[in-house]
Amino acid sequence: MGAEQPLPTGEDDQPIQGFLTYRLSRVQTKLNAQAHALLQPHDGLTLSKWRILALVGAAGETRLSDLSRSADLDKGLLSRNLKSLIEDTLVASNGDKTDQRVQRLSLTPKGRALFDRVLPRMRERQARLRAALTVEELEALESALPKLEAAADWRGNPS
């Protein structure tokens, strides 16, 4: 067991409300509620469904395994949400001729119409969120997020 250097915390008595993760979580909760409120009037879209709809729409044509890899989404979640989107005739699923395991996914006209109706609202949301920040904050945020994502892999020493 190597002696580890204590990390410079600087704020050793910080209460839990001050934890970065606590405040991130609060913001995330509010952002989710906002997304829910914006999406709900549109065919009862959930955030997951909207994201999948948008990913399929952006890809033009894709498949479940590609979405799972590129967007780092669970394939079970994808499968269940896609099933629902297909039942609502928002997404079309067509068998691939050369690989019969594969379903080729694309938006139906109805799905495309929904996508085109919702996207501007979600873009406006993004624009408003960005507008609430200074350029410096925005840039720092963009560079900080992948670092936090990487640091979230730490799992502690099994002491």
Place this chain on the structure above:
Amino acid sequence: MGAEQPLPTGEDDQPIQGFLTYRLSRVQTKLNAQAHALLQPHDGLTLSKWRILALVGAAGETRLSDLSRSADLDKGLLSRNLKSLIEDTLVASNGDKTDQRVQRLSLTPKGRALFDRVLPRMRERQARLRAALTVEELEALESALPKLEAAADWRGNPS
């Protein structure tokens, strides 16, 4: 602004993967998984339970309605988690003499011991997350989060 074309991946229409909220959500998912992994070995604490335990621990003595207000937590969530914490004899609940609706909450010795055991690990986590960022990123993040929280109140124009 001209008419926007929802092209597959143009330059001025940012794909959904680039949305700030999308990336925040990814980070949040990983942070939650990290917290879960760190807490799980300690009496199967969930993140909610840990937070409530920590809030009670920090307050010394408090009550459900105070926690709900100060930490902006749902009282149903609080009640259910507290019930479980009380069953595990981690939190003590004592009736208030002057107001019989109120339960006064505090940590039991067992709860205090768990708190004291877990807190250093969670502090180290915070320190590591902070250490992954530059001072500028950290400061920008701290000033950006409340702004995002406020901007998340926007609900769109009912067009």
Place this chain on the structure above:
DNA sequence: TATTGTTATACTCTATAACTATA
């Protein structure tokens, strides 16, 4: 009437894994 706290309902999300059918 308002507040404190409990409980019920219902849905979503996350994680895991068993399972099939193809390749």
Place this chain on the structure above:
DNA sequence: TATAGTTATAGAGTATAACAATA
């Protein structure tokens, strides 16, 4: 053996609201 995708399960978070007891 590996991959594509489905399905089941279970736990956790979230939102809403009905409800009882007390103030």
